[in-house]
Amino acid sequence: MRRAALAVASTATLICASLGSPALSAPADPPSPALQQETSDAVDVVNEFWEIHWSDHFTQSYQQPALFGSSGFYEAESSRLPTCDGELLGDDPQEKYNAFYCPDEDFLAWSVDFMDLGFNMVGDSWVYLITAHEWGHAIQARLDVSLVDTAEELQADCLAGATLQGATEDGTLTWEEGDTDEVVSALQKLGDTTPWTHPEDHGDVSERINAFDMGVQGGVDSCVT
């Protein structure tokens, strides 16, 4: 499957399972007001970064991707799951309890449970990381294929690092004490157990951290060359 952006394929399930997976049996709830606000803020920050900086790196003009249901959230146990190019999101929990980008319809979506779990376990940096990573896939979809790395997931991590660091330099994002640790903790939860070998792999923990850090240190250009 190449729904490019199953951000955290292997781990969402692990996280759920390790917590006794309340989301898998309980009725779905809408996102909490705090999570809604944090996600809305993250979307604004990430989108503003690309609005400002797209033309620093690429030709043509930036177009904002859409968000499923306007906020991006969907409830994994509801009857209103996102479809991508006519294909319903699969029953596989790794797909349902996750975040993704739909290249055919150019929208981002994330399950309430997936965002909520990371938000509670890791902190608000989780929300920013997921948003910036998925946005990275939308950016990839806007690029000439020659600029899209075979390791698409690691490139999306790199773009996420470039985005969050760039927004910080722009002054649209402030890193609070502990945020760096939160990002590392998030990537530890999201890393594959094995190193990257295949385009659908996300890379192991050190690969993901290195990719994110490359974007932080070198900016967008370091991710696309």
Ligand SMILES: [Zn+2]
């Ligand atoms: Zn991804």
